[in-house]
Amino acid sequence: MKVLKTNKDLQEVLQQIRSEKNRLGFVPTMGALHEGHINLVNKSIDENDISIVSVFVNPKQFNNVEDFEKYPNTVQSDINLLEKAGCDYLFLPDFNEVYTSAYQPVNIDLGAIDDVFEGPLRPGHFDGVVQVVNILFRLVQPDMAYFGLKDYQQCMVIKALRDQKYPKINLSLCPTVRAQSGLALSSRNKRLSDKGLEKAAFIYKALKTVNELKKHIEADDAVKYGAHILSTHHIEVEYFALANAETLQPSRKWLRSGKNVVLAAVWIEGVRLIDNIVF
């Protein structure tokens, strides 16, 4: 695998890829790679001739400075994992390579997506995501780009960006990879103690319970019961709510014709974790 640190090096490689009419897959990440990321990389390798992964911890999407400062940096282990997976290129730019002196923020209409759940709780977060993915899409111009449904609302934001600015890029939104306990893999899990990890497994248990209760009880009661599971395990719930999976608008009733999503954000040992289930 070749590591590209500058846009100049990236453009040279891309020129070659395009001249050979190779199909290009792209996986943007912030590093601290785990099986969830590698699953996206494997999919890209399966479906394309060439795969590029980017590792860039984007300061603009952190609304909390401490979270940014504590974000794990594991470049060597990331490189090892990507080489083992058979990735072709790693784009590993620094801040000035991404946000050059010519940087102009892009304006995307996110409609109501930014008004719910993560939007109001993490002001500026989705705008930061839009800015960095816009820059990366513009630089890489892939045929396919891979994102994880673990960050469900983020996937909808990326769809809006793609629809409005990059209609030629195909998006592949991939299922959440979980530990055996059901806990969604996340680089933040590294900050939890063994006890915290045990507790965190109840997030997915609570989400699954809501799904299972759909056949039996009203949505409001099922969601209350799910949240109750979390509070019995002393998990601080920021939100635990049902929404329309297409529009993300919160709902107090099951959707019978469209898909339901239950979204959760909780705090365990000072670490904020998010997860969701679609059914």
Ligand code: AMP
């Ligand atoms: P991040 O490095 O956290 O920005 O994540 C990079 C990409 O990996 C995003 O599209 C995430 O949604 C995706 N991702 C992170 N964790 C998981 C997981 N457990 N399962 C599937 N995709 C994931």
